[in-house]
Amino acid sequence: MDILNSILTFIDYNFYISLFATIPEHVDTDTDTSLVLSSILLSLVIIYFASKLGGEICARIDLPPVLGELVGGVTIGISILGLLVFPEGMNTANNSLIMRFLQFSADVTPENIQTIFNSQGEIISILSELGVIILLFEIGLESNLKELISVGPQSVMVAIVGVVAPFVLGTLGLTYLFHVDIIPSIFAGAALTATSIGITAKVLAELGHLSSQEGQIIIGAAVLDDILGIIVLAVVASLIKTGQVEIFNIAYLSLSAAIFLIGAIFIGRLLHPVYVKLVNKMKTRGQLLLISLCFAFVLSYIAQIIHLETILGSFAAGLVLAETEKRKELQDVIAPISDIFVPIFFVCVGAKTDLSVLNPTDPNNREGLILAGFLILVAIIGKIISGFTIIGQPELNKLAIGVGMIPRGEVGLVFVGVGSASGILSKPIEASIIVMVIFTTFLAPLLLRSILKEPFLATQKQKIT
Amino acid sequence: MDILNSILTFIDYNFYISLFATIPEHVDTDTDTSLVLSSILLSLVIIYFASKLGGEICARIDLPPVLGELVGGVTIGISILGLLVFPEGMNTANNSLIMRFLQFSADVTPENIQTIFNSQGEIISILSELGVIILLFEIGLESNLKELISVGPQSVMVAIVGVVAPFVLGTLGLTYLFHVDIIPSIFAGAALTATSIGITAKVLAELGHLSSQEGQIIIGAAVLDDILGIIVLAVVASLIKTGQVEIFNIAYLSLSAAIFLIGAIFIGRLLHPVYVKLVNKMKTRGQLLLISLCFAFVLSYIAQIIHLETILGSFAAGLVLAETEKRKELQDVIAPISDIFVPIFFVCVGAKTDLSVLNPTDPNNREGLILAGFLILVAIIGKIISGFTIIGQPELNKLAIGVGMIPRGEVGLVFVGVGSASGILSKPIEASIIVMVIFTTFLAPLLLRSILKEPFLATQKQKIT
Structure with missing residues (x-):
């Protein structure tokens, strides 16, 4: 980064620009819009390059490509090259x-560049959010509602144990072993409960394991975990704010999540014939895709405004449309959309990760790294336990189910953000949570890959690569 | 609009919100980002709805669907329903x-809503710009470079006459018939020279006429017109600013356009084998699409920073990749991308059009409408003449070629923006240019449709609808 910086500083670009000084600087009125567009084009090219380079390298050394996309993101992000930087914290256009x-x-001009920097950050973040919405829509389309319901009890078990075990182990451990105050301990415990459904689902899809029984249990549990995570976060946030747990919040969030999911699926099923008829009657291009995306976006919007997450909406939309006769056709047209949006999400998750907390030579990091070691242990054990709570069914790969729940990903980072904003986390605790999130996110695809590497995959893999 | 407004005002939504007051308002830290995302999801749903409803209605009454998308945009835009409004001029979130x-x-909160309104406008505008970039990439892919070169002389003729004729007729007419000052007359004349390549190309594609000889002459001429338009605008803008024509500008822009187009095609051709090899060697999903889009985005970026237009870059990229063996495959995967991005462009062009200048009952509009009548006449005649400059070749539908060059579309609106910002245009002149842009944009698809409605289309149409 230093070398690149000095090259850019070395070249006196004012000289270069002076060559063009007589050209009216952008003849259209919206100079800023066109420069923002330029920055978006550049950012997309760099994001795609990083995601494909990382993905291809991982595919060749037999690792999940999504891990490569994350590492590609880290490489171009704030930690290493500083190409794709977001206007968060202390970052400026410089x-x-x-x-x-x-x-x-x-x-x-230097004044304009900060505005463009802010716009670019916001737009790429929104594209990345659209990316995860589309990813979960695609995952929903590839899932099987009947199968999800039939493995429902197991999913519920895995989700609940996977939330309770790391929460209790983490909170008690920090309080009793490390003598951390109770509120920060509870918060760190809460951060341990998250599961990144995006990363898990993508790895499963890459391994051709999405529609296996294990895959469906993991997806079901991850969706429930997302809801539980929102509830846990709301509870912890109100605990920090008011010092007490508001039962009304818990009841409201649980109820709205249940009503939303059941309602979306029920009403969606009623609308099946209308949907198929509409698609068949329309004569213009792209009708299947646009109607389906509108459905997904409306459910995402509703999920968001009732304080759930957008991805629950798009996942529900995918599940519902998977049951129609248009499933196959829809999967074909959604694939290219997913190909251009989803990498933005993974690369951004990587690019926003600040690895400087991992540097052990910095004495400020040491306390955090020790705490992180403990949190990582709990994060892994707590989720692996959850897989083994399924009784009977010796044919199930229970280890894989637990491991599938390990990555904290972007959900974990949301916890860090809330904690950081509230001011209750000490630097070492905050750093330890970040390190735990990074480790679990990057470790889980590796572990899942090696556990699920079974002979039958040889044929499956052909299909998805 | 009044009815909808009063309903929204009538319902005391504070009461409704108070029900949720105990919920921590969005538990994550980036409240604004998630609300911006909500506004984008809503906007996209409305844009897609308007575009499909308009398109379907037009398809059923045998009009070009793109006209329906434009009308759909006008309907939801500032002129009628006020759903999709951009933070331009006097518009606020209200x-x-x-x-x-x-x-x-x-x-x-009322303070936040203005920020969200600005972000939403900017993001939708950028998505719309990506839409026209992708549209021109697709048009490039469907074009035939050899054919374009072989009809090159005709295209050059059509483009030059189509710029000179309306410019001279418009400027002289306004000065001598309407006694308008010379500088505003020159400016209005300049605005008459534009051609909206997006709208023309889309209509041609819908009629299955893109690869016909007429289609290729129109596309070639429209691309040249785009370059000529940039030069004319630069010249007029410097004339307004400094009172003189800067020869250096003209030379620079003409030269850079020539070098860019020839260079892109030449270097692109050299890179063919690398491109094909790269795509074949890659193992992860979406490799063909992402590599191709990166190529298009890089050329768009270069075109933009050398003061040309992004769409010239993406068109050149499409032309180059059309010559590779991957053409068919690429067309298949780019189609869904185009389906979700391109409607945003057309709907936004419609939504940004302010029809209030068309109201003849407003006495302030009358002078503008009279001037507009003249400008519309010149706008149509000036371009139709250009088609008949092609010598010989009686088999060519010369009327269709001229008519294909008529729509001014978004390019015309750029001229209005520059003129408006410079302050040299009187209200009636500015209004008359806007009316001319609106009329030519909406009229051209209709005319082109009726002229090109030939028997052989019955089979062609099947393919594209």
Whole structure:
């Protein structure tokens, strides 16, 4: 990064720009819009490059490609190259090599560049959110509602144990072994409960394991975990704010989640014939795709405004449409959409991860790293236990189910954000949670890959790569 | 609009929100990001709904669907329903029904809503720009470079006459017949030179006429017109600013356009084998799509920073990749991408069109409408002449070629924006240019449809609908 920086600083680009000084600087009125567009084009090219390079390397050394996309994101992000940087924390346009390159190649004033930097960060973040919405829609489409319901009890068990076990172990351990205050301990315990459904689902899809029984249990449990995570976060947040647990919140969130999921599936099923008829009657291009996406977006919107998560909405939409005769056709047209949006999500998760907390030579990091070691242990054990709570069914790979629940991913980072904003977390605790999130996120695909590497995959893999 | 407004105002939504007051307002830290995401989801649903409803109605009454998308955009835009409104001119969040609905359904403070309104406008505009980039990439892919070169002389002729004729007729007419000052006359004349390649190309594609000889002449001429338009705008803008024409600008823009187009095609051809090899060697999903889009985005970026337009870059990228063996495969995967992005562009062009200048009962509009009548006449005649400059070749439908160049679309609106910002246009002149842009944009698809409605289309149409 230092080398690239000095090259850019070394070239006196004012000289270069002066060559074009007589050109009216962008003849259209919306200079800023066109420069923002330029920054988005650059960012997308870099994101796609990082995701494909990482993905291809991982595919060749027999690792899940999504891990490569995450590592690609870390490489271009704030931690290493500083190409894709978001206006969070202390970052300014100066920290972003994309912005410096834009300043170098187009003639942008220093005042404008900060505005463009903020817009670029916001737009790429929104595209990344659309990415995970579309990913969960696709996962919903590939899932089987009947199978999900039939493995429902197991999923519920895995989800509940996978939330309770790491929470209790983490909170008690921090309080009694490390003498951390009770409120930060509860918060760290809460952060241990999350599961990143996006990362788990993507790895399962890559391994061709999404529709296996284990896969469906994991997906069901991960969806429930997402709901439980929202409830846990709401509870912990109100505990921090008011010092007490508001029963009304818990009841409201649980009830709205239940009503939403059941309602969406029930009403969606009623609308099946209308949907199929509408798609068949329409004569213009892209009708299947647009109607289906509108359905997914409406459910995402509703989920968001009732304080759930958008991805629950798009997952429900996918599940419902998977039951129609249009499933196959829809999967075909959604695949390219997913191909361009989903990498933005994974690369952004990587790019937003700040690895500096991992540096053991910095004495400020040591306490955090020791705590992190403990949290990682609990994070892994707590979720693996959950897999073994399924009684009987010796044919099930219970270890795989537990391991599938390990990655905390972006959900874990949301907890860090809330904790950081509340001011109750000490630096070492905050760092330890971040390290735990990073480790579990990157470790889980590796573990899942090695556990699920069974002979029958040889044929399955052909299909998805 | 009044009815909808009063319903929203009537319901005391504060009461409704108070029910949820005990819920911590969005438990994650980035409240704004999640609300912006909500507004984007809502906007996309409304855009897709408007585009499909308009498109389907037009398809059924045998009009080009793209006209329906434009009309759908006008309907939801500032002129009629006020659903999709952009933060331009005097508009605030209060003018946007989407924002009012968001305020009603989620709990947003009045201060936040303006920020969200601005972000939503910017993000939808960027998505719309990506839409026209992808449209031109697809048009490039469907074009035939050899055919374009072979009809090159005709295209050059059509483009030059189509720029000179309306410019001279418009400027002289306004000065001598209507006694308008010379500078505003020149500006209005310049605005008459534009051609909206997006709208023309889309209509041709819908009629299955893109690869016909007429289609290729129109596309070639429209691309050249785009370059000529940039040059004309730069010249007029510097004329307004400094009172003189800067030869250096003209030379620079012409040269960079020539070098860019020839260079992109030449270098692109050299890279063919690398491209095909890369796509074949890659093992992860979506590799063909992402590599191709990266190529298109890089060329768009370069075109933009050398003061040309992004769409020239993506068109060149499409042309180059059309020559590889991957063409068919790429067309298949780009189609869904185009289906979700392109409607955003057309609906936004419609939504940003302010029809209030068309109201003849407003006495302030009358002078503008009279001037507009003249400009529309010149706009149509000037372009139709250009088609008949092609010598010989009686088999060519020369009327269709001229008519294909008529729509001014978003390019015309850029001229209005520049003129408006410079302050040299009187209200009636500005209004007359807007009316001319609206009329030509909406009229051209209709005319083209009726002229090109030939028997052989019956089979062609099957393919594209």
